[in-house]
Amino acid sequence: MNISKDEAWFRVCAVADLADGQLQKHLAGETAVVVARAGDEFRVFPPFCPHMAEPLHESGICKSGTLTCSKHLWQWNILTGEQQGPAERPLLLYPSELRGDQVWAYIEEELTYDFDEEDDDDFEW
Ligand code: FES
Numbered sequence: 001m002n003i004s005k006d007e008a009w010f011r012v013c014a015v016a017d018l019a020d021g022q023l024q025k026h027l028a029g030e031t032a033v034v035v036a037r038a039g040d041e042f043r044v045f046p047p048f049c050p051h052m053a054e055p056l057h058e059s060g061i062c063k064s065g066t067l068t069c070s071k072h073l074w075q076w077n078i079l080t081g082e083q084q085g086p087a088e089r090p091l092l093l094y095p096s097e098l099r100g101d102q103v104w105a106y107i108e109e110e111l112t113y114d115f116d117e118e119d120d121d122d123f124e125w
Pocket residue numbers: 049050051052053054059069070071072073074
């Protein structure tokens with residue numbers, strides 16, 4: 001994708017679309033994303049669990065600043081994407097910001113995970 005910085009910002013949803021702790025799938029431009037609300041903070045990330053690609057808008061539970069995938073209980077700090085507990089990979093986050101009552105995300109390139117069937121340990125970023 002060869003676009004200017006301004007063109008890479010996409011409106012995702014309205015603040016009022018999500019209650020605290022809620023996750024929703026949205027299209028930002030042509031990219032599917034999940035947006036999570038943690039209090040007054042919003043985070044935008046790819047729609048799949050970094051472990052085995054569960055759809056996080058269905059399997060994710062966002063509570064007390066932690067996102068948990070209910071499939072195998074990998075967890076992340078929802079504000080930073082840093083892994084917690086048994087999670088072995090961070091949650092990739094798109095840069096995002098509030099503009100008035102709208103959530104916007106910076107998506108220059110779609111973020112993806114390298115899923116492999118073995119789920120081996122030599123995963124590299
Ligand atoms: S698929 Fe999410 S923790 Fe395994």
